[in-house]
Amino acid sequence: MGISIRPARLQEASYLTELALRSKAHWGYDTQFLESCRKELTLREGELSARRAAVAEQDGDIVGFTTLEGDPPQGVLGMMFVDPDVIGKGIGRLLFDHVVVTARELGFTQFTIDADPNAEPFYEAMGAVPVGVAPSGSIPGRTLTQLLRNVRD
Template identity: 45%
Template sequence: MNETVLRVARPGEAEALTALTRRSKGHWGYPPEVLDRLASAGLLTVAPAVIRDGRVVVAERGGVPVGWYQLTGTPPHGELADLFLDPEVIGTGLGRTLWEHAVASARGAGFRTLTLESDPYAEGFYLRMGAERVGEREVAPGRVLPVLRVAVLEV
């Protein structure tokens, strides 16, 4: 089994991370037309400019990206803007590894809390990781996303 390496993303990986994101979202049974609509709205697209700020972290195995996350915001309150896994590694513990790395990175950057909008299929994962549901946001008619928050610094 290949060792997992976590590292800062490179702008040249934007296309590969976009493809991984679409595969990850598709794993949950979203039809291609929904994925196309999300991509058209820029929601499943990773731009090189987003990667350049150094807050996108990639998990790779054998030199191939298999997951990634992005932190945004300004301390003390940040956002876990994205966390995606290639379907082949869902259920292997890599999600927990990325989550723990994101929380530690947020703590090191001076964040006190992280908020995230979760895909409904991923909410259980985030709750198991210690996040709590603090609300919801309607992103389209009939499409509501859970809003979750986790404390990353002790007060």
């Protein structure tokens, strides 16, 4: 499959934002919902490094990305999106494994994930466990399941 993971480049911020919105749309959300999420899903050039944004690249094309945010020992998997054309092909697993390894190397002991309902089964399959709920950053009154993943496992 020839997939590599590398740090996001500054000029990729807007492309990653659009990838996030395309990926979210894969789950059948309507245009109004997606527009409500746009601000929260927007990445800016100046924050890519601080958010530890990493991309999955296949044959020169970006097919997914993730962010690992916060400071040790407690981090946050802030964003993880895979291009809809390759969902289900193992790219999410590669990105998640990258986050776990990176978190461990940086001294994190765990990270939380505020999961879209469609992504909960994936994160649970990756070893994350539900620990509560968190308010949506986009939709007032909507809550998301918060999961926790230990990285010392």
